[in-house]
Amino acid sequence: MISSEHPLLTAVRNGDTRAVAALLQEEYGTAHARGPHVAAALRLAAGALDHRVLDALLKLADLDALDLDGIDADGRTPLLRAVDRGAHDIATALHFAGADPRVTDREGRDALAMARHWHTTGTGAGVHRRTVRDGNGEICRELVIGGQTVRDGHTAILTHLESCCEIATPFAELLDRAMxxxxxxxxxxxAAVVAAAGRKGPALPPVWDAAAALRHHPDPLARYFGADVLRCINLYDESGEDEESPFDTPLVDLFLPWVEQEEDPRVMRPLAAGLADAMDPRAEKPLPALTRHPDAQVRSWAVGGLHRQVQQANTDALAAVLACTGDTDAQVREAACRALLRAQADDPAPCDALAACLSDSEEAVRVTAAMQLALRDDHRGDALLDALDGTVDRTSPYYWPLHDVWRHRQAR
Structure with a gap:
């Protein structure tokens, strides 16, 4: 007699995230499912390198039931198998969920040792590396695993694990790995930027100095690395709200002249991001102009940094954000919708611009515009939001923003 496969496993095989979420929440009747097939589903999703389904399982299932450190027939945990295959997104998701990197395989290698091995010698068993050009014409390296293509992540995994184990990889080595x-x-x-920017205490100032020195490097990739490390050092600063960040003013001192002379659009991205995140009021000055930069990521970062100016009814900032609701890039349009939330209530232009975005070609822009309208007590997007009722689970990027909308409605 042939037994049929459990529906959860079938949904995982099909990559049907919505069905996986529904089965976990409805069949098992709990937000943290503990059914007997949950662990098998995790191994199936990790083995298929399906990050979306894996993420749903990690969010909705009970971690003990998932058996993150369970050993398969080959003597490996899901984390070790992901490390062996260079699947960075799968490996880090499992690690952040609680998978123990100290568990060893039959050869006595833990996750760090395995990552270091493949970083040194090449790819894992049954994995083939190839070099291609991406959609922007940039060269990138990929792994082909059982007919599937993923980015070659062995070095990224190694760098992540070293950082988590508080192994201080030299700055020059991190730069070389990235470049x-x-x-x-x-x-x-x-991974390399996080490892460099996450240093603590006396180890951090030398990293700041080394990153700052890269602003004059002839290779734009080196300048990109330096700028990103600097902005992340400032972003990760743990000074309290009542304390002045020791890096905020120095960062703005560096980035303001740098942004005026930088010609590479890639380097402009961390520069715009750093200025957008900075608390120094001087950082706001170039942002309206950067919303018209040729690179969409630069425009998106710049728009995201204009919230305070929009709230203060700065004419140039508001005009820039309103213009960006019609940007050619959906990510920029979505960022512009978010920036209009705190615009002056007596000005009809922000709500009118948001209402116009309700017919946008991208769902994320439409939903974001509707949520901002609802939070501004404008009902023009209510029908769109009401249509989502019952269709959004905790795996959706709309889940928590919509929760804020429902809470706002109840408070009125």
């Missing part, structure tokens, strides 16, 4: 991948969106860039 070995010419695509700045590769995971190793983020």
């Amino acid at each position: 070995a991948e010419p695509e700045v969106g590769h995971p190793v860039w983020g």
